[in-house]
Amino acid sequence: MSNVASETMHHDEHEHHEQSFISKYIFSMDHKMISKQFLITGLIMGLIGMTMSVLFRMQLAWPDKSFPIFDTLFGRWSTDGHINPDFYMALVTMHGTIMVFFVLTAGLSGTFSNLLIPYQVGCRDMASPFLNMLSYWFFFASSVILMSSLFVQTGPASGGWTVYPPLSALPKAMPGSGLGMTLWLVSMIFFIGSSLLGGINYVVTILNMRTHGLTMTRLPLTMWAFFFTAVLGILSFPVLLSGSLLLVFDRSFGTSFYLSEIFIDGHALTNAGGSPILWQHLFWFLGHPEVYIIILPALGITSEVVATNSRKPIFGYKAMIGSIMGIAGVSFFVWGHHMFVTGMNPLFGSVFMFITFLVAIPSAVKTFNYLATMWRGNIRFTPAMLFGVGLVSLFVTGGLTGIFLGNAALDIPLHDSYFVVAHFHIVMGSSAIFGLLCGVYHWFPRMYGRMMNPQLGYLHFWLSLIGVYMVFFPMHFMGLGGVPRRYYAFTAWDQFAIWNDMNEFITIGAIIGSFAQLIFLYNFVSSIFFGKKSVQNPWGSNTLEWTAPVEQIHGNWPGEVPKVYRWPYDYSRPDAVEDFVPQNVPDDVVPVEWAGDPHGAASAHNEVSSSDAKSESVVHFSWFKKLGMRLGVL
Amino acid sequence: MNTQKNKTTPLQTQPQIMENQRLILWLFMVASILAFGGLTSAYIVRMAAGNWYKFDIPSIFTWNCVIVIASSASMIWAYRSAKNDELENVKYGLWGALLLGIAFTLLQFMGWNELNSQDIYFSPRRSDNGDLTPLISGSFFFAISAVHFVHVIAGLILLLVTLVKAYRWKVHKKNLLTISLASTYWHFVGILWIYLFLFLKYWN
Amino acid sequence: MLHFNMKKVFALLTVILVFGFGAFAADMTKDPGFTNGEKLFKTNCATCHALDKKVTGPALRGVTSRRKEAWIIKWVKDNAALRATNDPEAVAIFNEYKGVQMTAFGNLSDGDIKNILVYVENAPAPAAAKAPVAAATDGGQPAEDTSAWVYVLLAILLFALLVLSLSIESKVSKLLGKELINWNKINAIMFPVMLIAGSMYIYHYFTKYAPYTYFSVGAGTEHGKVLDQMFMVTLTITGIVFILCQFLAFTFPYFYRHKGEGTKAFYYPHNNQIEFWWTIIPSIVLVSLLVYGLKTWNGITMQDKPQNAYEIELFARQFDWTVRYAGPDGKLGKHDYHKIGGANFVGMDYKDVASHDDILNVGEVHLVVNQPVVMNLRSQDVIHSAFIPNLRVQMNAVPGIPTSQIFTPIVTTKEMRARLQEEHPNDPAYNTWDYMLLCNKICGASHYLMKMVVIVETKEEYEHWLATLKSPYQAENPVVVPATDTVSTNKTAALK
Incomplete structure (x- = not known):
């Protein structure tokens, strides 16, 4: 037994050697440094994606105006101050790919899972710091490869971030389907590798490395959210990998997985028997869980921030866990709702519609729980709290329009219209981004030991909230007027002219919203160097990351790892002096259960068994492992 | 600030499902299963759409199933020997598994060649009379078995690593993790082959 | 002595001829070829070409002085074939436009192309038209820019x-x-302020733009009316939830803000009863909406083909839509993509006799009011999608996998125009309003211009229009009609 223990302890040995610049800052295996790497890369990619959106929105709003900046930035992809239609498609594609994967998946999960998991479960670092380091560098490689596709002769991938074949399989169909698409696929392969490595690490650390007294039902909701996010990733990204592999084969080896009966550029291609719809199945099998991979961490962060800043327990902790499980589980069976108008068997449409409606229920439960947490709270408006409340508002708006789209019949006139663009931008592009920003404001002191400027934070929030509602709310009406998405201009029909004013309004909103993000970036960067030094627990929070010293150290805690005696939501307990009781406060100082709470919020009792004292350096296995060992399989 | 490795800190008293590295391996295998799930689902869906060319799978692939079983048996012997500190047998067992694994590789290539000689290719080929052979069933067979083969290579590397460790006398009763993980993964790759083989042979 | 100054004579002759030509040229806009050419240009070329600026393809004005007419005709009909002969000009253009190929217009005859060229060369130059405007905007633009x-x-x-x-x-x-x-108080107050501002904003948008959504004039199909009703029901229910949740989200921050030293929150971690209720009630509401939706979905997608339905096929390719009517035999002929070429640019298989009377038309489709139509879809190259918002119709066109949707238009174009004019009395644009068919699946650079006009009309008007169309097979293989007094009914579509 002890030899196993020593093997899992070996990573502590590197605490004792001096770290070079390279091993401390570049190829760091410390989860705190890796989380910053994910954050910085994610923010840079976000800036690029956001700039792309402002530029193509300018083209949309003022199609007759000539913008010299397009010629400067895009060179031959722009003509007389107008973006070329095929490059417009490329910008839209890159914007979607960058935002969905690089900002909202890696930038959100990668940052906060890495930062918080070892801290909040009470261990020194991830289960495998080496794989963790690889996970970041695969992500970095993926980013570089994707960005490089902007500079190739035929341009980047341009078939939308969903890259449906045959468009994405045939370089003759659009220039972006040439080398640019190959680079997109290579970038995704690295990205999937990064996600898998990260996700596996997160799952193992949360399951296996919790500190003394930290049962699963004493974990903060951030941990539950990140855990299920990682599980979703492990189960769904491999299917995209398979699908992408088949696309690579079709593009480069003449196979016919997705291609059939195609006549292009004067030739009838020899591909036969393939189905473009097959790609859609394989893509959306990842694609739908992907959006939950995006929103779950944001929701977990919101739980934490709203509870801490309302000085109240999160309402319905167990229900919240159940909702996370429900959302995660159901999300695997709804992918077909992206394919209602592909001509697939209507029976499948019915099944997918049915299950899609089910996933609305746990989402609603979570929303009500957030509101109930704020009810009769003692709310302190940090910038993080503002973004948390903003997320709730946006989640409600975006989630409700999902009910229209999930209805297969209603989807017939709504699919691929601006109504859909409004829906996913509000629920994902705004709500989840607010979660990211909420997390940055809240955990900035933990990451950098300093505080961000709160007033700039307030300004950032209000401008952002106004910005996103300005940009995305009007789009619903455009969708209900029959305006399709991914259109370079609306000149084909006179009846689209009525939306010109709205297009301008939306673009102005986008410019305001983007400007607000610049305020945030200034605040973020300047606070790293000049921000007010933080105290150890600036928010009066209960979770374990705030029990570590302000100056980050390798191994997180200077002495022992804290032991946990209670759940993380003892805020404003009537029988406590302070309005918060951190998890590591022993039960002789403040009792675990409050006599006035009949159901016992922290119902798990602290086991102080005598055997613990003896088995100090020994790993203690569960019944599962013991059975496996007895059977000789584990 | 330097941290001290505090020997009195209990590692964790929360039960572990299994050791970290083992759980990491299992999660990776789960991901792999999902990837093959995607490929085999694609196969099933495509097959149901009709126009599916049935061909006989060369018997070499059946022989490979036997080799897989033999290789796993050798691996089990190696592990048991390690548990009993029979260090010479550990090496023999590992060699057996490795050599049978290489034999598997060779037979796979022979099998693929045999399919090519029967005009079943991964990608369409023009034959002498100008006909193209876009046999999607062939493409699927090659794609699935090739992806499996990539996993075999990873397994061979793991075996090699364990073998090197064995030669350094580091695989024994008190140091079973490496051989245990290599063994688990090797069995996984083997069972995966048998499942895929049966699937490709009988699900058409 | 009659010494003519030859130079002066030539000069005079040139002047006469030029003016003559000029006068003659000015008349070209009245030439029927011009009108036909303009129509053909707008249907076939405008997706990728403009006269005076580069869009997807080059600007076309002056093309006859750049290329020979015979070359142009070959290029337009099948540029791939021309390139295959290694024609240097053809290859050069292809490379310049980054290897994106132009559609092959096998449907255009030599005469059609010549007409198009007449239009291209003689359409009023925008420079002249734009000059005063440009002057105004030149004067105005700096002012505009300055104000920005x-x-x-x-x-x-x-x-x-x-x-x-x-x-x-x-x-x-x-x-x-x-x-x-007190920043806390300011932020707290901002929430109800935003609630009021937001409500005003939403109200303004609803009142201003709801009339422009397609609900305001009703759906043009049977099932569309059902969908609209379901939309309204869903909107009402989700609207109530929306208002309630946003109200709470924007008032709680104010009411429950930190009010000063000594205030404490109410420790209330959970309430299983209320969790139960707010799980069950949304579930019941959602399941009801679900059942309603399922019934409608099944009704639309799983219906048997009605007795009196007629079949059409929409053929999609980069970047136009072609309708194929079944002809007098009422049957669409089989198709084979290997046969795509020339006048048979949709790839009908002429081995199937049913295809001989099939009629093609690019860019415009006519439908009969109050009669169910089976809209079959096929694609030549990539996934396209036929989206007719006012009819609440949408279906992907997938290469290799034919799809179809059955629907019944119930409002003619004329009537819809009347409704729109009633809804928007001051807007003359609705005089020329049409049902629009848009491509709704990203398909390349000219995706946004890939359109088709849909006209819903009475049966008589429809048959009248159909009689003007040609069947490619019969155009190439004219049937010799014996001189009898029975009128050939080749060109009339029989509706079963």
Whole structure:
């Protein structure tokens, strides 16, 4: 037994050697440094994606105006101050790919899972710091490869971030389907590798490395959210990998997985028997869980921030866990709702519609729980709290329009219209981004030991909230007027002219919203160097990351790892002096259960068994492992 | 600030499902299963759409199933020997598994060649009379078995690593993790082959 | 002695001829070829070409002085074939446009192409038309630009002022040892303020833009009416939830803000009863909506083909839509993509006799009111999608996998125009309104221009129009009609 223990302890040995610049800052295996790497890369990619959106929105709003900046930035992809239609498609594609994967998946999960998991479960670092380091560098490689596709002769991938074949399989169909698409696929392969490595690490650390007294039902909701996010990733990204592999084969080896009966550029291609719809199945099998991979961490962060800043327990902790499980589980069976108008068997449409409606229920439960947490709270408006409340508002708006789209019949006139663009931008592009920003404001002191400027934070929030509602709310009406998405201009029909004013309004909103993000970036960067030094627990929070010293150290805690005696939501307990009781406060100082709470919020009792004292350096296995060992399989 | 490795800190008293590295391996295998799930689902869906060319799978692939079983048996012997500190047998067992694994590789290539000689290719080929052979069933067979083969290579590397460790006398009763993980993964790759083989042979 | 100054004579002759030609040229816009050419240009070429600027393809004005007419005809009909002969000009253009190929217009005859060229060369030059406008905008534009810059400058100034005042406030606060401004209260108050502002904003948008959504004039199909009703029901239910949740989300922050030292929150971690209720009630509501939706979905997608339905096929390719009518035999002929070429650019398989009377038309489709139609879809190259919003119809066109949707238009184009004019009395645009068919699946650079006009009309009008169309097979293989007094009914579509 002890030899196993020593093997899992070996990573502590590197605490004792001096770290070079390279091993401390570049190829760091410390989860705190890796989380910053994910954050910085994610923010840079976000800036690029956001700039792309402002530029193509300018083209949309003022199609007759000539913008010299397009010629400067895009060179031959722009003509007389107008973006070329095929490059417009490329910008839209890159914007979607960058935002969905690089900002909202890696930038959100990668940052906060890495930062918080070892801290909040009470261990020194991830289960495998080496794989963790690889996970970041695969992500970095993926980013570089994707960005490089902007500079190739035929341009980047341009078939939308969903890259449906045959468009994405045939370089003759659009220039972006040439080398640019190959680079997109290579970038995704690295990205999937990064996600898998990260996700596996997160799952193992949360399951296996919790500190003394930290049962699963004493974990903060951030941990539950990140855990299920990682599980979703492990189960769904491999299917995209398979699908992408088949696309690579079709593009480069003449196979016919997705291609059939195609006549292009004067030739009838020899591909036969393939189905473009097959790609859609394989893509959306990842694609739908992907959006939950995006929103779950944001929701977990919101739980934490709203509870801490309302000085109240999160309402319905167990229900919240159940909702996370429900959302995660159901999300695997709804992918077909992206394919209602592909001509697939209507029976499948019915099944997918049915299950899609089910996933609305746990989402609603979570929303009500957030509101109930704020009810009769003692709310302190940090910038993080503002973004948390903003997320709730946006989640409600975006989630409700999902009910229209999930209805297969209603989807017939709504699919691929601006109504859909409004829906996913509000629920994902705004709500989840607010979660990211909420997390940055809240955990900035933990990451950098300093505080961000709160007033700039307030300004950032209000401008952002106004910005996103300005940009995305009007789009619903455009969708209900029959305006399709991914259109370079609306000149084909006179009846689209009525939306010109709205297009301008939306673009102005986008410019305001983007400007607000610049305020945030200034605040973020300047606070790293000049921000007010933080105290150890600036928010009066209960979770374990705030029990570590302000100056980050390798191994997180200077002495022992804290032991946990209670759940993380003892805020404003009537029988406590302070309005918060951190998890590591022993039960002789403040009792675990409050006599006035009949159901016992922290119902798990602290086991102080005598055997613990003896088995100090020994790993203690569960019944599962013991059975496996007895059977000789584990 | 330097941290001290505090020997009195209990590692964790929360039960572990299994050791970290083992759980990491299992999660990776789960991901792999999902990837093959995607490929085999694609196969099933495509097959149901009709126009599916049935061909006989060369018997070499059946022989490979036997080799897989033999290789796993050798691996089990190696592990048991390690548990009993029979260090010479550990090496023999590992060699057996490795050599049978290489034999598997060779037979796979022979099998693929045999399919090519029967005009079943991964990608369409023009034959002498100008006909193209876009046999999607062939493409699927090659794609699935090739992806499996990539996993075999990873397994061979793991075996090699364990073998090197064995030669350094580091695989024994008190140091079973490496051989245990290599063994688990090797069995996984083997069972995966048998499942895929049966699937490709009988699900058409 | 009659010595003519030859130079002067030639000069005079040239002047006469030029003016003559000029006069003659000016008449070209009245030439029927011009009108036909303009129509053909707008249907076939406008997706990728403009006259005076580069869009997807090059600007076309003056093309006859750049290329020979015979070459142009070959290029337009099948540019791939021309390139295959290694024609240097053809290859050069292809490479210049980054290897994106132009559609092959096998449907255009030599005469059609010549007409198009007449239009291209003689359409009124926008430079002349635009000059006064340009002058105005030139004069106006700087003013416009200046005003935009003024706003930007103002915004920067405002922001600078804001930052300055904030830094002063924080310094003074530090000095005094307490917060000058109660930021918590300000943020708390902002929420109900935003609630009011947001409500006004939403109300404004609904009142201003709801009339422009397609609900305001009703759906053009049977099932569309059902969908619209279901939309309204869903909107009502989700609207109530929306208002309730946003109200709480924007008032709770104000009511439950930190009110000063000594205030404490109410420790209330859970309530299983209320969790139960707010799980069950949404579930019941959602399941009801679900059942309603399922019934409608099944009704639309799983219906048997009605007795009196007629079949059409929409053929999609980069970047146009072609309708194929079944002809007098009422049957669409089989198709084979290997046969695509020339006049048979949709790839009908002429081995199937049923295809001989099939009729093609690019860019415009006519449908009969109150009669169910089976809209079959096929694609030549990539996934396209036929989206007819006012009919509430949408279906992908997938290469290799034919799809179809059955629907019944119930409002003619004329009637829809009347409804629109009633809804928007001051807007003359609706005089020329049409049902639009848009491509709704990204398909390449000209995706946004890939359109088809849909006309819903009475049966008589429809048959009248159909009689003007040609069947490619019969055009190439004219049937010799014996001189009898039975009128050939080749060109009339029989509706079963």
